[in-house]
Amino acid sequence: MTVDIYAADEQTDHEIDLARWVALAQGALEAEGVVAPAEVSLIFCTEETIADLNEQFMGKTGPTDVLSFPIEAEPEMSGRVPDASSTGPGSHSSEVIPRLVGDILICPKVAARNAVEHVVTFDDEVALLVVHGVLHLLGWDHMIDAEAELMESRERELLAAYNRGTN
Numbered sequence: 001m002t003v004d005i006y007a008a009d010e011q012t013d014h015e016i017d018l019a020r021w022v023a024l025a026q027g028a029l030e031a032e033g034v035v036a037p038a039e040v041s042l043i044f045c046t047e048e049t050i051a052d053l054n055e056q057f058m059g060k061t062g063p064t065d066v067l068s069f070p071i072e073a074e075p076e077m078s079g080r081v082p083d084a085s086s087t088g089p090g091s092h093s094s095e096v097i098p099r100l101v102g103d104i105l106i107c108p109k110v111a112a113r114n115a116v117e118h119v120v121t122f123d124d125e126v127a128l129l130v131v132h133g134v135l136h137l138l139g140w141d142h143m144i145d146a147e148a149e150l151m152e153s154r155e156r157e158l159l160a161a162y163n164r165g166t167n
Contacts, residue, residue: 001036001037002026002030002036003025003026003029003030003034003035003036003038003039003040003101004036004037004038004039004040004098005022005025005026005039005040005041005042006039006040006041006042007021007022007041007042007043007044008041008042008043008044009044010043010044010045010046010049011044011045011046011049011107011108011109013046013047013108013109013112014108014109014111014112014122016044016108016126018042018044020164021042021044021126021127021130022042023162023164024127024130024131024162024163024164025040025042025104025130025133025134027158027161027162028130028131028134028135028158028162029101029134029138031158031161031162032134032135032138034099034101034138036098037096037097037098037099038098038099038100038101039098039099039100039101040101040102040103040104040134040137041102041103041104042103042104042106042130042133043103043104043105043106044105044106044107044108045105045106045107046107046109047063047107047109047110048063049105049107050063050064050065050067050105050107050110051063051064053067053105054067057069063107063109063110064107064110065106065107065110065111065114065125065129066104066105066106066107066129066132066133066136067104067105067133068102068103068104068105068133068134068136068137069102069103069104069105069137070101070102070136070137070138070139071100071101071102071103101137101138102137104130104133104134104136104137105133106126106129106130106133108122108126111125111126111129112125127159127163128155128159131155131158131159131162131163132151132155134158135151135154135155135158140154
């Protein structure tokens with residue numbers, strides 16, 4: 001059983017191979033210890049969309065390449081107290097509620113500009129953003145130099161292990 005990735009391409013600036021990026025995100029999530037059932041959304045969006053979200057949630061003006069929105073709370077139990085998750089007498093539901101890990105939004109138009117600056121291919125830049133987004137969902141950060149070095153090292157490891165691109 002794999003982690004479910006709900007992917008969508010909501011932009012038209014660049015062709016996106018959703019299956020490739022879903023596989024990369026699944027590999028990175030599983031390598032980081034996320035087990036099914038779990039769900040992540042991976043959305044490729046327009047520059048306008050990511051700029052709006054960047055301002056709304058990060059307080060920054062203009063577009064960015066990737067945003068991650070972790071869902072930190074575990075699903076709440078439903079049902080009656082004291083038996084919490086039971087739906088009542090005689091009910092033996094074996095359905096497991098998936099962990100909602102969060103959402104990753106990537107802007108291919110910004111990624112393309114960054115690829116030129118970083119002297120890498122567009123696909124290499126998108127691969128980095130997918131892995132970077134996954135790590136942010138799982139609590140990794142790069143606000144201080146020591147954290148940044150650890151995160152960059154882990155990104156390289158995950159890319160080497162799971163980026164199965166053609167380039």
